[in-house]
Amino acid sequence: MNAIFTDASFQNMINVANKYGVSTNAVTDLTQRLMSSNGSMAQFNIPELGGGGQWMQGGMTMVGDMFNNNLKYLVDGLCMDLSNLIQQGAIQYKPLPKTENGQGVFSGNWWGDLGFPNSTGSQNDTSYAIFNNIHRLAIKQNGNVTIFDTLDHNIGGVGQQQGGNYSVSFTSQYGNVDLNALPIISGGNKQQQAPVQNNEIQNNIVEAPIAPIMEAPIQPLENNNNNINNAAFEEDIFIKIEKLAGLKDKGILSVEEFENKKSDLLNRL
Template identity: 40%
Template structure:
């Protein structure tokens, strides 16, 4: 592509390096990229708004050139659909994607979801009010990822897991009496009495938090019940 060759020449990189970065930008919807190329400083990532990191971290001149190259390539990459999308379509378009040592991720700020795939197994996580801006590989017995948000480091295992249809099929139908019992267990009855002791309410709050963490209660249900309980203190 002549345009790509010209852009590469302007920024002092090979067409292959520019193509690698354009493809990384396409996977990020033209708004983010995670790349790994020797001409681009090794492993690095960029996101719209000015965030840029490269493996050759003290080479400020190269960092500025890569950032400028990303800015010029981003509109071209954003026009093309993201290739090889592996995440559920209903999550929308990711703001950032990446692949590290067989682990790949995609971050969706609009739906507050983080998708992670390892060994063909897809996992979804709720990001809440975190605005994910960086990622690193954690060392240890098992491979996992750590992220950075406006609140600081975010461990993957600390984010609430969101069940997927493939991972957790719907439970079998329960008899009416059993269903009523299950419903009572899943959602503590906050209106059984007009007021409760502080200890009882704190205990219910802990149960609500645990059910929310396990995905039994949605964010809206959790907030509504929590507000009701706090009003009774």
């Protein structure tokens, strides 16, 4: 798919290029790599930036010239600025044009007129498209398309799921995303709501009232949020360590570099 940035987005990218003294083409290429992960990581091969390299939000920067610290600082600065702009919605693709067929007007992709996704993919009979900038997730399974409202989830990971309604699973800054808890915008089972309580009025029959049950005090919401955030932060640290281990196994990182990075990440816990 050929994606075109909005005029405002392109101007923001030019400003970043001028700030670091690199070409607009290099920044555009780097931005496209970052867009696929909503600004969380990028794997690139840009001659102006030393050839092949990788950047991950949280402190990992690798370039072709491993001992060129100035190049590392340049790549890290570029990626940090572009990542912030992407996550703030200041860099976006233009909506895809609509086409016409014999049955009326429709968008050129199976997810409709949501625009250009941050990332797409498929596993088995399920396809997905993630739109973090507009808080949407589209899933196509057996020809049926369901659009979810992802609320405040920033989806950054996709995996294979055993069981459940779909063969794919998603993770965000809060950990695993429960699709059953997300509102459905269109398609699928639009009746997905909170379960009906047994003591509600059904078929004009009112059940006898039940004496209230004293429950344990509810913990303050702030503490619950802290627990969730801490768990998500710890999970993110271990995911990064696993990725570093994979890079070590491939020979991209030396054992010493891997141990240093792992130690830095573990010290954040």
